[in-house]
Amino acid sequence: MTLHTTARFAWRMIKLRRSNGAVSAIAIVSIVGIAVAVAAIVCVLSVFNGFKQVLSERSDRMLTDIQITPVISKTLNTDSILPLLRRTPGVEIATDIVSDQALVIYNQSELPVQLYAADLNTLHHITDIDSIIHRGGSYPSAEVAFDTAPEGLIAVGPAARLGTYENNETLFIFTPKRIGTINPANPMASFITDSVRITGVFESGDERFDSNTLIVSPEVARPLFMLDDNQANSIAVKAAPHTDIDRLADMIHNTLVNAGQNVNVLTREQQQQTNFRMINIEKWVTFLLLSFMLVIASFNIISTMTMFILEKQRDIRIIRALGANRHDIASIFALQSLFVTAIGTIAGLITGVLLSLGQQTYGWIAMGPSSDDGIPALAYPVKVIPSDCLVIIIPIALIGGITALIAAAFARSRCVQTHL
DSSP: OOHHHHHHHHHHHHHSOOSOHHHHHHHHHHHHHHHHHHHHHHHHHHHHHHHHHHHHHHHTTTOOSEEEEESSSSOEEHHHHHHHHHTSTTEEEEEEEEEEEEEEEETTEEEEEEEEEEOHHHHHHHSOGGGGBOTTOOOOOSOOOTTSOOEEEEEHHHHHHHTOOSTTOEEEEEEEOSSSOOOTTOGGGGEEEEEEEEEEEEOOSOHHHHTTEEEEOHHHHHHHHTOOTTEESEEEEEEOTTOOHHHHHHHHHHHHHHTTOOEEEEETTGGGHHHHHHHHHHHHHHHHHHHHHHHHHHHHHHHHHHHHHHHTHHHHHHHHHTTOOHHHHHHHHHHHHHHHHHHHHHHHHHHHHHHHHHHHHHOOSBSSOOOTTSOOOOBOOOOOOHHHHHHHHHHHHHHHHHHHHHHHHHHHHHHHHTTO
16 A cells, blocks of 8 residues: 555544544544643743743843953953954944942942943943933933033942932942052052942843943043053944844954954853843753653553554454555554644644734733732733744654554554454
8 A cells, every 4th residue: 555545544534433432532632632732832932932032122221232252361452353343344333341340338338339331422322221211310421520520320229229319429439459559557548439420220120230230431440440541341342233143243253363362252142141041941841841741642642542443443354355464554553643643733833822922912811910000910921933833843743653653563463463
């Protein structure tokens, strides 16, 4: 028998009305079991994708398209790197970043912070800092008046701990001198000090920035850290519109390496690898656990095929009389097992995708009750990724193949036992 003929026999046996209602019920349960397991996996993976997207959107507010950092030393020589970057096609803006630890004092409260210094005329072009400043605050000016302190922004975390929610408060910044010895008689001489006037509080949604960041200009940070004008801790790059970021990052890396620079070039996604690693681990561990539901559902398929083979002894004799051998009979029931698995899989994929798209569009399920102010609760974030559906098919294909082999082996053994 040809494969086409074998498949037709297998499909007709599925469609034929069975005399035993119990066999029909078990077959339906098998298909439903596979469909429910597949739909559950699709929905769960889509929820993890949604949380990853939300985390990415929140983190993106303070991240730049590409970040360049030194591999070994703590600083970069911007005089040798910035000209190369600005000549690279696809680079719209390249600016140096100075970032290091400092101590802030306000109203006799002390707090370690992370100074983040970038050209204030450029920072709001390479990040979304403008959109995350709390109401009442303003973006700091890069111009410094003779009789006032330089301006800056403080993250919501240190603002809460210091109590600096009011704008125009002045913070005093202390950093230890990197060169020289400590004078026990005058320990304050071992510190470099400056002050900054806060014009606003920002909240990016990224804990790395919100927990301890104070944004100032490089003119404030470099003297505090005893850095020259051509020294920086990193370089931020904004890509031109419609530029392939990954390709641009590779181009920049090759250009700098060829120029003798030992640097890391990180895209926006690579800068968030630490945040995404745990979500990815949880996502695929959950996928493995839910895959056991498919294994359990496969036992129903084996039971269905066993009972179906026993019920179809008369039909098997007729097929043998038409010229089919034991191998053909085994192939018919193997294909029938695959058809049952395929029907359940397709139904589950369609159901899971439709449910996920419905949640993504209409937000049926919320993460909590609405607030007393009438603000609706956030819906569970969901994002359907087609590649996830392809990954789901892998264990299903493996399970379907094993159940098909078991069905074929049992059908072949029945042919031998009954001398068919």
